[in-house]
Amino acid sequence: MLDSTDTRLLSALQKDAHLTAQELGDVLNLSPSQAGRRRQRLEAEGYIQGYSARLDPVRLGLQVQGFVQVHLNTHGPEQATSFARLIATRPEITSAWTMTGEADYLLRVYCVDLPALNDLIHQILLPHPAVARVQSQIVMDQLKRDAPLPT
Secondary structure, eight states: OOOHHHHHHHHHHHHOTTOOHHHHHHHHTSOHHHHHHHHHHHHHTTSSOOOOOOOOTTTTTOOEEEEEEEEESOOOHHHHHHHHHHHHTOTTEEEEEEOSSSOSEEEEEEESSHHHHHHIIIIIITTSTTEEEEEEEEOSOOSSOOOOOOO
16 A cells, blocks of 8 residues: 555656665655665565666667557467567567557557668568558657656
8 A cells, every 4th residue: 555655755766766765765754764665665565666767769779669550360379479479579669568459469669760660560570470460650759758657
């Protein structure tokens, strides 16, 4: 069960995961040791799953961001497992979701250019035996970065 101090702590860490126990204590009006213990408890209970750096894809040479909808022609557990293994091996696929509706999967991809996206679709995804078709959308501009979760 989260109390208001826990939710404020989670909110603060989503804004800046580098906050020290002292800084968290200042934000939460707690001692550094109390803030540190709360953080450790939230980590142990799985509320905090890890820490990572948010990188600039364009500075890394990843000029194309896109979403790819994947439609399967067969829906057995073996095909789903095989397709999941495929997407897990591709670094350009940064997120993947199973979906309700027409598409079975939605993939978020980052590629260096359009030919790389084309290769991903035509050389990697479409040849998979369970894939019937794909539909891609290229991001023109991202209006909002991946935001912190509401707490």
